[in-house]
């Protein structure tokens with residue numbers, strides 16, 4: 294099998310970053326990460342590549358250095374006669390252009406990422422973040438606060454956000470509020486960001502979504518459960534690459550049970566990264582996300598008289614004082630309040646099994662890394 298790496302996003306700038314390795318470095322993109330190894334796509338096919346010593350050392354010092362889906366890497370050719378198994382070793386992670394990071398990470402003054410040993414990169418080298426928000430969610434209209442936060446997360450990653458108002462067909466025009474009004478509200482909540490209505494059933498708007506990817510762009514789709522993310526990816530792929538809620542309900546199987554590809558190449562060009570971690574970024578782990586996006590409120594809150602101040606009617610509340618003085622827009626505090634409630638609600642319905650699985654995985658990785666860093 295031969296893969297055209299340029300369709301996976303490879304470009305000359307990356308070629309310059311390839312290290313000198315004995316026998317020559319081979320470029321590849323990470324499609325999936327397992328314990329101590331990654332599934333990588335190289336020009337000559339898909340391989341399982343174990344992490345080399347350098348990668349293991351770097352990851353032991355900083356978990357952010359661990360290869361993740363979307364990474365471009367340099368593979369070293371292995372001596373086939375050795376007992377290692379596998380043809381290549383993952384020798385080095387090339388510098389990331391963008392990264393979705395969860396937990397314990399801040400951008401340093403030079404705009405780079407610096408971890409405190411707790412962070413985890415969920416996806417790398419993402420060009421476009423589609424923020425999917427249904428036009429109607431049960432009986433509610435699209436949630437502007439959620440769009441606001443996911444857009445902020447997207448900017449934070451370094452990628453370009455695009456808001457998709459999904460399930461546009463579900464929006465029944467009211468006498469004084471049509472879809473255009475909703476789109477205008479969404480546009481106001483996400484200044485400078487393209488907003489498109491989409492209906493994955495009829496295909497309306499899907500071409501516009503595809504156009505954002507060009508021949509080789511990489512996207513992730515963020516949004517709440519039921520926003521129609523899987524249905525959209527299937528519409529983009531022109532095939533059932535993702536199991537949708539309907540399918541999951543129809544056969545009675547539990548959700549989140551399928552292991553599908555994490556790096557999905559689209560027939561018209563471009564790729565979509567979809568992992569459980571990316572699906573939940575900023576939704577289940579929202580308390581973190583809220584803090585990140587509403588850092589102005591968190592900062593003000595440090596001056597509240599009570600450390601557990603909820604900024605509603607407490608005496609000595611620095612946040613309310615800032616609203617009073619006009620320093621903080623009231624809408625922003627309302628948005629923050631809504632997100633807090635939503636975060637609490639989401640936390641309650643977090644899939645416990647998935648969480649346990651994730652914890653187990655990371656325990657194993659940490660154990661492995663401890664083992665590796667021992668002399």
Ligand SMILES: Nc1nc2c(ncn2[C@@H]2O[C@H](COP(=O)(O)OP(=O)(O)OP(=O)(O)O)[C@@H](O)[C@H]2O)c(=O)[nH]1
Pocket residue numbers: 459460461462463491492493494495516517518519520521522523524525536537538539572
């Ligand atoms: N009316 C309408 N329904 C849609 C559309 N797209 C998806 N749906 C339905 O919405 C439901 C949820 O769709 P999914 O694609 O599974 O949603 P998801 O965002 O992947 O959900 P999670 O996997 O839980 O994160 C399914 O019953 C879909 O059939 C659309 O454009 N219009």
Ligand SMILES: [Zn+2]
Pocket residue numbers: 594597598602603604605607609610611612613
């Ligand atoms: Zn307060």
